[in-house]
Amino acid sequence: MLTKLKVKGFKSLENVTVHFGPFTCVAGSNGAGKSNLFDAIVFLKDLADMPIIAAANRIRDRDGKKAGSVQSIFTRYRNKSSDQIELEAEFLVANSVVDDFGRQGEPRVTHLRYRLVLGYVFDEKFGSERILLKEESLKYIPKRDFRRGLFEHTDAFWETVKGGTKTSDFISTDISGNDGQSIVNIHQDAGSGRPERIPALGMERTALSGINTIDRPTALAARREMRSWAILQLEPSALRQPDDFSTPADVHVAPSGAHMPATLKRLDRDAEVANRLAELIPDVAELSVEVDEKRELKTLLLTNRDGIKYPAKALSDGTLRFLALSIIYADPQAGGVICLEEPENGIHPSRVSAMTNLLRDMAVDPRQSISETNPLRQVIINTHSPLVVQQLAAEDLIVCQQYRHKGAAFTTLGFLANTWRATQEPNQATTSLSTLLAYLNTTEGSPEAANGTVAALLREQLNLFN
Secondary structure (H helix, E strand, O other): OEEEEEEEEEOOEEEEEEEOOOEEEEEOOOOOOHHHHHHHHHHHHHHOOOOHHHHHHHHHOOOOOOOOOHHHHEOEOOOOEOOEEEEEEEEEOOOOEEOOOOOEEOOOOOEEEEEEEEEEEEEOOOOEEEEEEEEEEEEEOOHHHHHHOOOOOOHHHHHHHOOOOOOOOOEEEEEEOOOOEEEEEEOOOOOOOOOEEEEHHHOOOOOHHHOOOOOOHHHHHHHHHHHOOEEEOOOHHHHHOOEEOOOOOOOOOOOOOOOHHHHHHHHOOHHHHHHHHOOOOOOEEEEEEEEEOOOOEEEEEEEEOOOOEEEHHHOOHHHHHHHHHHHHHHOOOOOEEEEEEOOOOOOOHHHHHHHHHHHHHHOOOOOOOOEOOEOOEEEEEEEOOHHHHHOOEHHHEEEEEEEEEOOEEEEEEEOEOOOHHHHHOOOOOOEOHHHHHHHHOOOOOOOOOOOOEHHHHHHHHHHHOO
């Protein structure tokens, strides 16, 4: 679970700090930089799993277009680009971890801070570019500091996520020798013994990405956590595909939306998912998975109140997106960080509240302990739709806006005063309700919202002046 992210020098994120809760919505107009925050999360995920230059290329090409040099992921000013990216993430990890050989261990602590500093270098002689690892660290966060910086939660929740103590780093970087080169140290969990020392200059990937055994369970748990961060890109073709018999029995809905039939079959929660889908389409009577023994296929079927059956390929894109999220919601093993862009796409304005309610319910409830019915699942969305924003609680909202500096446009991330984020960042300017009012003042319809939502707060403010 990602609780805090600091980014410097990455795309339009010149210097931002953002705190995440169980459910977070990043709202802003088109071009404000919402997707760049997701790109920073994806970049960290990929850096835990592949060479640095490969991770940079994936971000560069995320929009499907070649963007030239990987320098494009570094912050650009009018006449130059930044030559350094700093990424720092604070997160919770599971209290047990299994390595690549099936061995199980326990991390020394479950609340960690991971930091990376990357530098851009262009070799004019060979016409090649590199991204150098300049600094890497994995540190523990003292319980008192971590709980103080956490979103609002109960003791029951805290007791199931806290864990362990440590007085030294798991990964650190120091300057060694007369040449002043950085050395990355990979320490033992127990703190005894000499660390493994690697010259940063020759590292083509992060130290964390190379840890795959239980010998260092805390670092392994950190890597597992970062690799689990998922950006859902629900593709209509994948959502409509049946599963064949070769699909693993323990399958989950993929980030593309593939494997809905096999996952629903495994869960055996057809009625629960159907009831959730009925909040979007009241005509839903039943969901089922048809197993074709001859063709060796599993096909998802929707039955309406008239008894007419529709296969997934006959359903609308919006219905399939909602259905995929409903299956994920019903899957207690589908945990981790789930990011989703513009969830309102394909949803009728009158049904936007059904989507926002589903997304909020998917996230862990910090008022309860972690369990199979309350998995440690985090949901982060972005949107430019005022209809989505109006449905949200004020504490769930981050407002994405632009500012200009050194001849270029950059992203700033604000939050409402009197929310828990304002307590965490007392020196950061807050976003006023009047700013939100201007943002919501569009031609789109304004549905009635429940008490405690942004729309309700705005109505209260307007009533003060009437």
